[in-house]
Amino acid sequence: MINHLGLIGYGPMSKNISINLIRKKIKISIFNKEKIFFKKKINIILTNCLIFFLKSFFKIKILLILIKTGKPVKIILIRLKNKLKNNDIVIDFGNSFYKNTFLNKKIIKKNINFISSGISGGYEGALNGLCIMIDCKIKIFYKIFFLLKILSNFYKKKYSFCLTKGIGSSHYLKMIHNGIEYGILQLISEIYFLIKIFFNKNRILNILLYWNKQTINSYLLELLYNILIKKKKYICDVIDQKGTGKWMCLSSIKNYININCIFEALIIRIITKNKFYRNLIKINNFFFFIGNNFFFLEKIKKIFLFCNILCYIQGFNQLIIFSKKYDWKFDFKNILKTFLKNCIIRSNLIFFLINFKKNFFFVNKFFFLFKKYYFYLKEIIIFSLNKNINLFLINSSYNFLLIIITKNYNFKIIQFQRNKFGDHNLKYI
Numbered sequence: 001m002i003n004h005l006g007l008i009g010y011g012p013m014s015k016n017i018s019i020n021l022i023r024k025k026i027k028i029s030i031f032n033k034e035k036i037f038f039k040k041k042i043n044i045i046l047t048n049c050l051i052f053f054l055k056s057f058f059k060i061k062i063l064l065i066l067i068k069t070g071k072p073v074k075i076i077l078i079r080l081k082n083k084l085k086n087n088d089i090v091i092d093f094g095n096s097f098y099k100n101t102f103l104n105k106k107i108i109k110k111n112i113n114f115i116s117s118g119i120s121g122g123y124e125g126a127l128n129g130l131c132i133m134i135d136c137k138i139k140i141f142y143k144i145f146f147l148l149k150i151l152s153n154f155y156k157k158k159y160s161f162c163l164t165k166g167i168g169s170s171h172y173l174k175m176i177h178n179g180i181e182y183g184i185l186q187l188i189s190e191i192y193f194l195i196k197i198f199f200n201k202n203r204i205l206n207i208l209l210y211w212n213k214q215t216i217n218s219y220l221l222e223l224l225y226n227i228l229i230k231k232k233k234y235i236c237d238v239i240d241q242k243g244t245g246k247w248m249c250l251s252s253i254k255n256y257i258n259i260n261c262i263f264e265a266l267i268i269r270i271i272t273k274n275k276f277y278r279n280l281i282k283i284n285n286f287f288f289f290i291g292n293n294f295f296f297l298e299k300i301k302k303i304f305l306f307c308n309i310l311c312y313i314q315g316f317n318q319l320i321i322f323s324k325k326y327d328w329k330f331d332f333k334n335i336l337k338t339f340l341k342n343c344i345i346r347s348n349l350i351f352f353l354i355n356f357k358k359n360f361f362f363v364n365k366f367f368f369l370f371k372k373y374y375f376y377l378k379e380i381i382i383f384s385l386n387k388n389i390n391l392f393l394i395n396s397s398y399n400f401l402l403i404i405i406t407k408n409y410n411f412k413i414i415q416f417q418r419n420k421f422g423d424h425n426l427k428y429i
Contacts, residue, residue: 003027004057005147008076009067010036013093013119016126017066017151018044024150029056054083061088062147069094077107077114089113089144091134095244098175101168113140116167118174120343121160129153131343132161133177133335135170152342160341166328173335176315179248179262181345182241183311184220186265186393191304192224193389194380198293205229207297216305218347239269252318255325259314261307264396299376306373307397308349313360320359332356374401 003026007014010032021028022044029045030036031053036046045056054061061084065073073096080090090108092101092115101116108114113136120131132152136144141163152160164170195204208225211217245266252259271278316332323330336354340346353360360366377398384391 002060002062002143002146004029004059004062006031006053006057006061006063008032008063008065011066012123013126014064014066016123017064017130020127020129020151026150029053050079050083060143061085062144063088063090065090065092065094067094069096070100073100073104074107077104081107081109084109084112086111087113089115089140091115091117091144092171093117093119095174095178095242096171097243097247098168098172101171105167113137115140115144116169116171118170118177120174120177120345122344125342125344129160129342131338131341131346133164133170133173133338134161135164135166135168158341160338160343162331162334162338164328164330164335166323166326169323169326169328169330172322172326172328173319173330175244175248175251176319177339177343177345178244179259179318180311180315181220182245182248182265182269183261183315183393184218184308184345184347186268187261187304187307187311188220188224190391190394191300194300194384194391195297197387197389198296201228211301215348216301216308218308218349219344220347237272238275239272241266241269245269248315248318251322255321257318257321258400259318260396260400261311261314261393264392268392299380302369302373302376303380303394305349306369306377307394308347309352309366309369310397310400312345312349312353313366316353316356316360370401374405377401 005021005026006029007018008031010018010030014030018028018030027044029047031047031050033048035048045053047053047056063080065076067073067076073092073094077090084090090112092104095118096104096116098116104116105114115134115136117135118133119125120133121129125131130151132148134141134144134148148161149159164173192204195207199207205225205228208221208228212222212225245262249259249263249266251257252263319330320332322328333354336350340350352366377394381391381395381398383389384394
């Protein structure tokens with residue numbers, strides 16, 4: 001077993017991964033452009049000289065790239081190209097765009113193993129155990145199996161990693177993961193705003209505790225509880241993004257795939273950037289509700305359950321379409337089981353999706369919820385319109401359902417109009 005690893009880059013993720021490896025008595029070498037100084041003496045090799053970094057290895061080199069995606073990854077691969085030996089392994093642990101991964105593979109020599117890998121779990125996961133999505137050949141997989149076990153070991157020797165087949169497939173899977181995360185975060189913010197109308201902070205905390213013991217339990221819901229329990233901090237109301245959600249939406253548009261839930265979450269992030277226009281006119285909303293708060297809360301809970309599942313379904317259906325396009329091999333059941341463990345989007349709702357067949361929309365639970373909760377969605381939306389509450393994702397989910405179940409949306413009129421000002425080949429039934 002190789003017990004010496006190399007880390008390229010020393011950001012927050014790399015720092016926590018190195019602590020995790022040191023704990024498990026793995027020798028590490030770190031290459032970073034800028035000099036780093038430690039308060040305590042640690043038994044690691046730390047340098048800003050690439051040649052010295054590579055000479056610190058005696059056997060096969062296993063290098064983990066943990067730097068900013070895009071040009072920095074290409075530059076480091078070009079620098080490594082002629083300095084690595086046969087059978088050395090380079091793993092891109094960043095959120096690289098999957099098409100860039102195709103090009104990065106061509107930069108490295110054929111006899112050097114370049115692997116793409118998506119990781120989830122955040123800084124806490126890097127320290128205590130990551131969720132790892134990795135694509136490589138089975139022979140290489142066995143060589144780095146010990147590494148995957150070390151980095152993904154999070155609780156009572158449980159591991160959280162899955163193997164995909166096809167160059168860039170794991171980075172695409174991570175992109176889908178992040179897109180679903182966009183949707184769920186937006187949904188939670190909308191649900192929280194609705195609950196906030198009826199209950200005070202202490203009551204909301206009790207509600208979240210109760211929900212996290214039920215089927216709608218999720219890591220992101222636990223995260224909301226942990227944020228609320230701390231002292232109030234005033235931060236700027238602008239949502240940043242690193243680009244994975246945008247990439248997912250663009251790839252869905254180019255391939256005519258509907259992911260309206262994730263698209264709405266991205267639109268909200270774009271709107272928050274236009275702070276000047278949002279502050280031009282401000283109207284204070286005074287909320288007043290007469291009715292049974294308990295029954296309304298139950299409806300909100302059911303809507304959260306349904307829209308949450310819809311985010312997963314739309315994300316994974318896009319993954320199915322792209323797996324056929326690029327001939328990627330995914331074990332969806334294994335991916336879902338991996339996401340149930342140490343992953344940002346882990347949730348008990350994933351159990352409903354494990355026994356899918358060809359298309360995630362065919363999951364029995366989805367149809368059951370679809371018939372049962374349709375009117376609850378309508379009721380909440382009417383309430384939000386009366387009270388001037390923005391529910392982008394919930395509204396979009398309802399509109400999507402209306403198109404599926406009703407025939408009053410006349411698509412034919414648009415096509416007829418298009419044909420009037422240009423020959424667009426009308427298709428007759």
